[in-house]
Amino acid sequence: MALKLYVHRVSQPSRALVIFCKSNGIEFEEAHIDLMKKQHKSPDFLEINPMGQVPSMVHGDFKLFESHAILTYLTAAYPEVADHWYPSDIKQRAKVQSVLDWHHSNLRRGAVGYIFNSKLAPAFGIPLNPQAAAEGEKTLLASLSTLDSFWLTDSGKFLVGQDEPSVADLSLVCELMQLEFLEEDDRKRILGPFKKVQQWIEDTKIATNPHFDEVHETLFQARAMILKQIPTGEKSEA
Amino acid sequence: MALKLYVHRVSQPSRALVIFCKSNGIEFEEAHIDLMKKQHKSPDFLEINPMGQVPSMVHGDFKLFESHAILTYLTAAYPEVADHWYPSDIKQRAKVQSVLDWHHSNLRRGAVGYIFNSKLAPAFGIPLNPQAAAEGEKTLLASLSTLDSFWLTDSGKFLVGQDEPSVADLSLVCELMQLEFLEEDDRKRILGPFKKVQQWIEDTKIATNPHFDEVHETLFQARAMILKQIPTGEKSEA
Numbered sequence: 364m365a366l367k368l369y370v371h372r373v374s375q376p377s378r379a380l381v382i383f384c385k386s387n388g389i390e391f392e393e394a395h396i397d398l399m400k401k402q403h404k405s406p407d408f409l410e411i412n413p414m415g416q417v418p419s420m421v422h423g424d425f426k427l428f429e430s431h432a433i434l435t436y437l438t439a440a441y442p443e444v445a446d447h448w449y450p451s452d453i454k455q456r457a458k459v460q461s462v463l464d465w466h467h468s469n470l471r472r473g474a475v476g477y478i479f480n481s482k483l484a485p486a487f488g489i490p491l492n493p494q495a496a497a498e499g500e501k502t503l504l505a506s507l508s509t510l511d512s513f514w515l516t517d518s519g520k521f522l523v524g525q526d527e528p529s530v531a532d533l534s535l536v537c538e539l540m541q542l543e544f545l546e547e548d549d550r551k552r553i554l555g556p557f558k559k560v561q562q563w564i565e566d567t568k569i570a571t572n573p574h575f576d577e578v579h580e581t582l583f584q585a586r587a588m589i590l591k592q593i594p595t596g597e598k599s600e601a
Numbered sequence: 602m603a604l605k606l607y608v609h610r611v612s613q614p615s616r617a618l619v620i621f622c623k624s625n626g627i628e629f630e631e632a633h634i635d636l637m638k639k640q641h642k643s644p645d646f647l648e649i650n651p652m653g654q655v656p657s658m659v660h661g662d663f664k665l666f667e668s669h670a671i672l673t674y675l676t677a678a679y680p681e682v683a684d685h686w687y688p689s690d691i692k693q694r695a696k697v698q699s700v701l702d703w704h705h706s707n708l709r710r711g712a713v714g715y716i717f718n719s720k721l722a723p724a725f726g727i728p729l730n731p732q733a734a735a736e737g738e739k740t741l742l743a744s745l746s747t748l749d750s751f752w753l754t755d756s757g758k759f760l761v762g763q764d765e766p767s768v769a770d771l772s773l774v775c776e777l778m779q780l781e782f783l784e785e786d787d788r789k790r791i792l793g794p795f796k797k798v799q800q801w802i803e804d805t806k807i808a809t810n811p812h813f814d815e816v817h818e819t820l821f822q823a824r825a826m827i828l829k830q831i832p833t834g835e836k837s838e839a
Binding site for chain 1: 651652663665666667668669670671673677678683691692694695696699701702703704709710721722747751
């Protein structure tokens with residue numbers, strides 16, 4: 364059954380999905396949906412996902428969106444996917460699911476709120492919003508603290524004490540890679556205090572390379588392009 | 602194995618969990634954590650859930666938080682739970698999971714943002730925030746429109762075309778019951794245009810009664826108490 368993924372590699376959940384498939388030898392066609400060209404709002408794409416968001420998936424004639432739902436669906440649809448990605452043990456699975464659910468209103472909300480409103484918005488024709496950025500930063504720092512002191516305290520290298528990554532590691536680490544859009548000083552200021560988080564990002568890269576680095580090349584290219592377009596110190600009020 | 606749920610029935614995901622267990626004949630002990638008395642931040646409760654949030658669960662010695670993770674865990678831990686609550690068919694399950702994931706940054710974010718900042722905040726010692734309320738209202742209305750025009754368009758009475766409710770119906774309808782904290786005019790203004798949503802709320806009540814109404818009694822008592830405490834027209838700037 365043909366698998367087609369509609370993604371833009373500057374989108375963090377898009378990257379998680381592409382890295383997951385490549386790491387598991389799942390064959391798929393990658394349809395590039397350029398967010399900067401607003402292709403996610405085109406009539407053709409809205410037929411695939413009425414929410415107008417990437418990533419989206421079509422498997423045979425089955426359409427699905429929301430990256431966590433797609434990732435966990437693929438672990439069931441492709442039995443060759445190793446158990447650690449979404450454990451069959453119901454308690455371990457519940458813990459992975461708990462991280463995935465926590466992510467939405469914590470790390471994701473904080474990282475998107477801070478990075479978009481302090482850096483990326485002008486690339487999408489939207490003014491910077493210092494107040495929203497400040498709220499995002501607060502949520503981002505609190506989430507990093509929770510990751511460092513709670514989610515990563517267990518015995519294993521990965522979330523909820525696993526020795527090998529789950530879909531939650533991939534989703535959350537791809538989210539944190541958006542910090543690459545920040546100036547280096549700012550990124551160091553934010554990530555610096557969280558040593559376990561830094562080690563976990565490295566461990567997740569290692570566990571999914573060469574795919575992790577290859578899929579993130581687009582992020583670094585976009586970063587160079589976007590930073591060039593933004594005059595230093597550009598600010599506009601909310 | 603003993604099941605203990607730490608809940609406050611004014612919390613919408615707490616109610617979803619209690620109604621789910623009662624509807625499925627799952628025996629549990631209900632530990633009341635009074636949010637107004639800040640019991641969710643007490644050292645004893647932080648031992649149960651370091652995030653300091655309800656609902657939380659302890660099953661034997663297994664601790665879990667995040668209501669969606671708890672609900673889906675219970676469908677696996679109690680095989681007597683009927684399949685429609687979290688379908689074993691992988692595509693149907695993925696669709697339910699997609700709604701659950703969509704909920705976090707859409708209906709939940711909008712409903713909490715609007716209702717808390719326009720009505721409930723003073724009961725927790727926090728000033729009203731008209732700007733945050735306006736942002737919440739926008740997200741809430743967009744989410745109701747998506748529910749009415751997309752999630753509820755399928756053949757069945759319930760989300761993603763089911764004839765019987767899933768955990769997603771219960772989670773989202775309990776969220777919408779928070780609208781009861783609003784003045785009647787305001788609630789009608791918000792829900793009025795969305796006929797399918799109104800019917801679906803009724804259908805979910807019917808499918809889970811008498812438990813739905815019994816568990817919501819606390820909400821109506823809290824509503825009367827909170828509305829009495831708030832002087833009409835009280836506003837404070839963000």
